[in-house]
Amino acid sequence: MQTAMITGAAGGLGSAIADALAPTHTLLLAGRPSDRLDALAARLGAPTWPLDLGDADSIDAASEVLTDLDVLVHNAGVSYPGRVGESNVDEWRATFGVNVIGAVALTLALLPALRSARGQVIFINSGAGMNASPGLASYSASKFALRSFADSLRADEPTLRVTSVHPGRIDTEMQRDLIAYEEREYVPEQFLSAQTVAAVVAQAVNTPPDAHVHEIVVRPR
Incomplete structure (x- = not known):
């Protein structure tokens, strides 16, 4: 059976994947170590892998x-809602530190194992990585950068399969924070379920060799 690492596994989408x-x-x-991560690991009978994408030393x-890995799913990410004029440099650093630099650092660290397996890298991107969203300045910019990194990885590592997944808004805690920032009523039915996006990710991972x-673009109906 092939091995897959999922970052941000304790979150709503991560656990669904x-x-x-x-x-x-x-x-x-x-x-990051947490009760939710431990509970997921116990339920699935899978080991946890302590990882802080904001800390390059911990990534190394x-x-x-880890010498054997077939699939790496980059799911972890952070978002600080705010328009350009409301944002600050520290938020931009924190967003890019996890969403871009952390993803790059982890990919580079695991590249020998992925090359050996002729493996797959899945980037959970966003619709904001294709069209900038109002109120998501630093997040949108980081997702554009992540898409570019995925494209470069695909071009430079021809033995790997590299997929960017661009879902629309998903019913997650991050989404609730964004809707609260927008001062709108939260209606879960307006968003994709985490299970639906996870099914799309699994289909990409299990695509015949x-x-x-x-790229995959999926939006709520």
Whole structure:
């Protein structure tokens, strides 16, 4: 059975992706230590992998012993709602530190294992990584950068399959924070479910090896 690492595994989408991949993959549930991560690991019988994408040293330390990996799912991310004029440099640094630099650092650390497996890298991007969203200045910019990194990885590492997934708004805690910032009523039915996006991710991961899915765009109906 192939091995898949999922970052941000304790979150709503991360845990849904873990559920979707559990039947076909041995999982490594990566993220900051938490009760939710431990509970998911216990439920799925999978090990946790302590990881802080905001700390480059911890990324190197966590990755140096991992020599076998078939799939890396970049799901972890942060968002600080705010328009350009409301934002500050510290928020931009924090957003890019996790969403871009952390993803780059982890990919580089795991590149030897992924090359050996002729593996797959899945980037959970966003609709904001294709069209900038009002009130999501630093987040949108980071997702555009992440998309560019995925494109560069695909071009420079031809033995890997690299997929960017661009979902619309998902029913998650991050979404609730954004709707609160927008001062709107939260209506879960207006958004994609985490399980739906996870099913799309699993389909990409399990695509037959003669095909290479570059980008997926999925929106609520």
